[in-house]
Amino acid sequence: MINPHNVSRLVSNYISELLPSSNLTNAYTPRDEDVARHIVHTIESVLDCTHYSFETEETLDFIYNFGEQTEDTEIDSDDENDESYTEEDVEEKDNGLLNHFSLEYMQKAVDYYDEVNVNTGKKSHSWSSFQRRFRRIKDKNYINRFRTYLQQKGTKKHKLEEIDAFVCSSFEKARDQFLFTHDIQLRRWALQKAHELEEHSFLASEKWLRNFKHRHGICSRHVTKLVTMKEVENVDTINESAEKFVSDVKKLLPSYNESNVFNTDQLGLELEMHSNRTLSFEGEKITVATVRSKHNITHSYTVQPILSMEGTPVGPLFLCLKEANGHMSDNIKQNLFKTDNVVLTCSKSGKLxxxxxxxxxxxxxxxxxxxxxxxxxxxxxxxQRTDKLYEKMKHLKRVEIPKSTTSMIQPLDVGWNRQYKYFIRQMYDHVRLYDLDVNLAQRNNIIKMNSLAYNQMTSPKFKPMGRYAWYQSGYLEDNPGPFQNTKELCFSFGDQRCSEFQCKIKAIECFSKSLNIKLEHVPSTYRNLERVYNNLGKIHREQGDYKAALINYRKALDMELNYDSPEEITVAKYYNSIVSSCITKTNTNTIWLDNSITVTEGNNRENGSNQLDRPRGICIDDDEQVIYIVDTSNHRIIEWKYGSPNGQIVASGNRAGKRTDQLNNPTYVVVDKRKDCLIICDHGNRRVVRWPRRNGINGEIIITDVDGTGLTINNDGYFYISDYEKHEVRRWRTGNTNGTVVAGSHGQDNRLDQLNSSGCIVIDKDYSVYISDEYTFQASNPLDEFILEMQNLPYAEKIYPVSTYLLKRLDDYTNIQHLYPIVTFSNYLIEKLNHRIKRIDAVQTKMIYYLTQDNDRDITKKLFEDFLDAWYALTFKEVRYGCQTPKFEHVVSKEKFAENTSIAMLLLTSSRDDSILLPACLKTIAELQNEIVNYFQNTIETTTKTKQQCVPLQSIRPEHIFSLDRNDLNRKLINDSLVLNYQYGKSKDIIYDYEEMEITLRNMISKLVLIDTDKLNFLTYQFELYGENTSLINEVRARIKQQQQLTNDDRTKLNSLINTMNHDDILHYLGSLDNIFTYIRTIAVEKLTEDMTIQLFV
Known part of the structure; x- marks a missing residue:
């Protein structure tokens, strides 16, 4: 028990002993009262406690020994004004130190304190001067402590900091040399440094090691790549070669389109892929994971993709399987899964x-x-280094990535291959986790799995990821911005339903149409869904192509899944009815020669073996050098070998009839080489017939109740038939009774989902369909000049003025099927007038017509001028005929016409599809609507001051077409609600639908007036003219007379005009006997004003 009175007396005695009696005073100060009051409070707190103890903590900052005297007590008074002291000395240089001192700080203080003046032999600095310099040192005893710490090489804290810094430096050096490093090495480095610092109490414990790794962000990592020490030693050389290679390639890139810059690489995949990590419980000594076969995880196969600089994979995936004997038997080959996006081979090792x-x-x-x-x-x-591998590709330049640099500058290695592996590995993990009875290491499952993964990764949604790989490798200057990887796109946790069997949990998301599939259903349903995958993937893969702009148009894409009839699962693609010419690009450098070679002479219109009567279609078998000609009016199919004076009847020839050995006005023929037979559209009998090619007597009816005018067959044996009366195209398979509609079937008109008397069909390798639509405008390619002076043409050119020119100038003219009057296929042309078949040989000359790069501006400008001169000749204000000589006056001056045409070119350069040059310009030559300018008011800039101002029609000049910013145009279209802004998820970024913009521009063009004539109003329908057939000429006149939409005055003038023309004048005016049909809609009738167009057929 503590007695406070005893404590008080003892304190009084201690104070009496501490202070002399001379300092005692009787007066109490306020400060004395405060101190006494605090002492009493302290005693009270002790009285209230049941237990108490006193602890003493010694630190450098709080231990003061005021009683010690030092040798520095006696200092001359004049030292207080040390002349060496400056204000700069006051500034402390130990930035970052708070309540502790570093060894460097201690050494500075001791050295400054011990400094001696050489002249006087005394200390150079007084204590007051020292304190001004080192303000944090409050007592001279710090100096002695500092000396002790310096002799001991610092405090324990300092030693630990040095140990930490040494271990961190050693670790960084080891990793810079790519050396293996483990926990035990960190502890060895720490103990080594502690021994140097004579810190024998340091043990490098597990706790210290854990804290050290946490402080420096160090963890155990799986080694993903091994390199040799030579590579490490040559790292500077490797970096220099990588930088030089990228720099050299970037100099070449301006000469190539991004779609024509490729990177290819081989990627090895284990037969059974697995992860090297898994979630498990803490503390377990062994973590075990299962695989189906240990053999499969040590053997692999190879895939080889090709990635374009646009960011999307192109072409099929090359897949090399591992086969024990290095080859596959015929039985294995017959049972292999077939898919269009994989090219298959094999080797003994699975490597190439x-x-x-x-x-x-x-x-x-x-x-x-x-x-x-x-x-x-x-x-x-x-x-892959030998030049012989690439000798067939004359225009391909291969550049070799330097050795040991692929991880830095090869786009596939940098940003694509790992994502592809992740996709494949997720399938294996899912199968194992859910114990599915699926062996993904089997041949067909490997093919299916890679086909599915490759199909999904060709989607445009992966394009930003692909472009980032090129950017990260150094080939692109601008960062493409954020992107979503495979995990985020294909294996997200959004909609968990399986679209195939309505399961609750999905495994893969097919974002082509938000089609979610549970993985165990992939093998069983792939057969049904393969065409869906292939078609959707290839639609997504198209960027900038005219057909993709139409096919992938959001409102015209309709996916039909019919699981009750697996063979009928497809993607129904509705096409813009503007597409009438059937174009398949095969040779971009081909144009027509001036001269043609006559393959088959006409010999008048009869039914002899060397005669034809109104041939309507041909099919060429290049393997056998045979032309199959549909001799329509003779109701037969003729086989004509090149150079032969006579043809041979291979089908019918028994006059028109309904028997199986007869045809009735056939319209089309194709060759089915798999079954060695001909497939014929028997139009008059409303059926399709299969006829043996060799010694066939009768045909087999395979499809009935169809008015077929166009026919083609794809690689899978499906027939595509255009029905002239129903205005639709259907896909048929042998044995089907109805077929599947793939285009049209929504009435007769020119909407995007309608056809208008469809004709020829072409199917390309991507299963895209091209349909000729007779009553809808389409012209396929641009002209570099087209000056038609009708009044002075020679007679031969009067008959074929436009057609002759097109045969000389049209680009990409291989494998083009035209409308019924002229059918061109594999460089052949049917000429109706004299019933001959001509073969047109092409030359390799490229006409560049869509260039906006700086180094191509001169070419583009020349094209613009030629185009202007060519089409200005066609804009007439009025047509007046004398006896036989026509005269013309232009609607506007050439200068005004140039302004109007500039806007047409503006529309064209805003589009990514160079093939629309001619059709767009045909529809925008004449006086354009002023409102078109408003759509592009913020996209045409001559100076910054004109920005945000409406550009008047008169200020648009040809040079504007070279400075158009497509992104600004796209943004303008979206802001004006002309196209939709597609936003995915909660993203606020605008995602441009370039295909819809393409359609929007085309629709805007289609509403413009081409030729604004004052009085000439006639022909709202199509008609045909044949040679000297005067009855057709008279029918034209009769139809014009019956036209009810014209006023009496206009009708009188028009009838007078037509009746005063002779046959040659009519043919002359209408263009040519090759059916270059001109439609001029009346501008006097109000209800036709909204749909004014000129329609031209080639």
């Missing part, structure tokens, strides 16, 4: 050899490159 690279070059690269000017980036691997 030089011969297999040759196979890849012939079957993947060559069809992709064709005659295009391309550049290919591939690595140093010896199997």
């Amino acid at each position: 050899t030089t011969s297999l690279v040759q196979y890849w070059s012939d079957n993947v690269l060559l069809p992709l490159v064709g005659n295009r000017k391309c550049i290919l980036l591939s690595d140093y691997w010896g199997g």
